[in-house]
Amino acid sequence: NFRCRSAFKLLEIDDKFRLLQPGYTVVDCGAAPGAWSQVAVQRVNSAGTGERKDPALPHGTVVGIDLLNIPPLDGAHFLSSHDVTDPATHAKLLELLPHGKAHVILSDMAPNASGFREMDHERLITMCLSLIDLAEKILQPQGSLLCKYWDGILAHKLQGTLSSVFTSVRTVKPDSSRKDSAERYFLARMYRKPIK
Numbered sequence: 001n002f003r004c005r006s007a008f009k010l011l012e013i014d015d016k017f018r019l020l021q022p023g024y025t026v027v028d029c030g031a032a033p034g035a036w037s038q039v040a041v042q043r044v045n046s047a048g049t050g051e052r053k054d055p056a057l058p059h060g061t062v063v064g065i066d067l068l069n070i071p072p073l074d075g076a077h078f079l080s081s082h083d084v085t086d087p088a089t090h091a092k093l094l095e096l097l098p099h100g101k102a103h104v105i106l107s108d109m110a111p112n113a114s115g116f117r118e119m120d121h122e123r124l125i126t127m128c129l130s131l132i133d134l135a136e137k138i139l140q141p142q143g144s145l146l147c148k149y150w151d152g153i154l155a156h157k158l159q160g161t162l163s164s165v166f167t168s169v170r171t172v173k174p175d176s177s178r179k180d181s182a183e184r185y186f187l188a189r190m191y192r193k194p195i196k
């Protein structure tokens with residue numbers, strides 16, 4: 001039983017692209033109420049209860065972050081009342097992650113909708129751009145980032161910025177996402193840390 005229907009979007013994306021492997025470390029941004037984390041716990045086998053009940057499978061790690069409270073979940077560590085865009089949150093994350101590194105960053109974050117489409121679009125794009133700073137601190141080389149955005153004029157800018165540090169960037173619209181909504185996901189794979 002999932003806490004929220006959004007689980008089906010991640011299941012669908014992961015069935016197609018196989019982002020989440022047993023043993024992986026996953027950071028789930030905007031995790032409340034925790035449905036994506038439930039999927040991640042199963043797929044990376046962080047509670048030892050993965051879909052393939054094989055005791056030899058490695059155990060992964062799931063860390064979820066949200067401004068809101070996230071009810072506890074076996075196999076996940078949650079940073080409730082934390083802002084993903086705050087560098088203080090990044091510092092806490094570094095301590096929680098094995099070797100300070102994640103294989104996958106997931107983000108289903110969304111600001112509270114103002115109802116003004118352009119403004120909501122811009123705010124969500126700004127949040128997505130902040131994930132690139134987070135990636136620089138915690139994402140493994142060759143790691144992946146899956147982030148939700150609302151389509152609009154700045155989507156190309158985000159795509160371009162992602163393409164400067166990921167070898168492969170594509171847009172994903174899961175069947176389980178409402179056809180008439182502007183919701184999309186960027187799936188960015190093969191992270192290359194920028195040389196400075």
Ligand code: SAM
Pocket residue numbers: 003004006007029030031032033034035036037065066067068082083084085108109110111112
């Ligand atoms: N993926 C979740 C699930 O399956 O249960 C649903 C996520 S919900 C669509 C979006 C979440 O993003 C909200 O809970 C909201 O509080 C969170 N959020 C928005 N801005 C955030 C921020 N700056 N830091 C952390 N969480 C944020």
